[in-house]
Amino acid sequence: MARSMEQQEDSLEKVIKDTESLFKTREKEYQETIDQIELELATAKNDMNRHLHEYMEMCSMKRGLDVQMETCRRLITQSGDR
Template identity: 90%
Template structure:
């Protein structure tokens, strides 16, 4: 018999010819049954709370592991980005050095071409005597002269640190 049914019977009995002792006993039984039902509900609620706490703890652990993994990936990405930036800066520096060297070579070729074209004009004007041609040909600079002029032109080029990436 449920406590609410018993309580309804006790309530209806008040108006009947029950004596007061029976009424008190019925009310006491009803209170005890209500208390037992309340304890069962409390235990059930405590069990639900424990299950919910366990569920949230396991989810919190999973979320923390995910956060840790993402932080590790972020740190790796930052490290890779810094390494790539450093490599890029080195390559830009090398490119600037190569650009300077290429410009120097262009100037040397242009200057050398100007000297050759003026000597060709001189040579073509005097085709009659082959010995005269050989005498008028400009002498090619020796290796030491060409190195000196090249080094002199490159004296402003900063030395590059070449490293294997």
């Protein structure tokens, strides 16, 4: 009977160790996935910031062109009135 109890304890300890090992492996895999997602998120944020900066530059250039076009329109209208 004592032998049987000892075998059950050994068996339980093995199950516990196997379960702990499995959880540690999964935790490592999950952490690697999280790290990869965080890297992708940082890259996406950098890309978005770059695109926003480029967009703002284009808007600024468009405003400048709009002003130049309006100036040309006024000059053409004024020269046509003469």
